Amino acid sequence: MRAQAYPEPHPPPPELARRWALLWDGECGVCRRAVQRVLRADRAGRVAALPYQGALAWLPTAVRAQSSRQAHLRSPDGRYWGGGDAVIALLAVLGHPGLARLLGAPGLRTLVRLAYRAAARHRGSLARWL
Secondary structure (H helix, E strand, O other): OOOEEOOOOOOOOHHHHOOEEEEEOOOOHHHHHHHHHHHHHOOOOOEEEEEHHHOOOOOOHHHHHHOOOOOEEEOOOOEEEEHHHHHHHHHHHOOOHHHHHHHOOHHHHHHHHHHHHHHHHOHHHHHHHO
């Protein structure tokens, strides 16, 4: 999994800086449902989820530019994963490191990224089916 460290124009709020932050499109119904499932699965309370629209003051420019197209996961030390890589990293955070390693293997990681892109591109259609 590739994580990127970007300079943040301002530090995130202290309550977010110490936790994993899942940044998602607050205008996306499919995203909202996915985030609700993530929060239910996060029994340890390690993940804070918020729409990226509420984090614009501190999001790095590169992350902000991609946020309407993909979710991002921010680690407590300021690294970011986006799209399929964020899903894989999130699995590890939620206590599924074996599954994260498996899906992070070179061939499968590519499939996860492609599946994420396809789902994100067609999320309007997916919302009608879910």
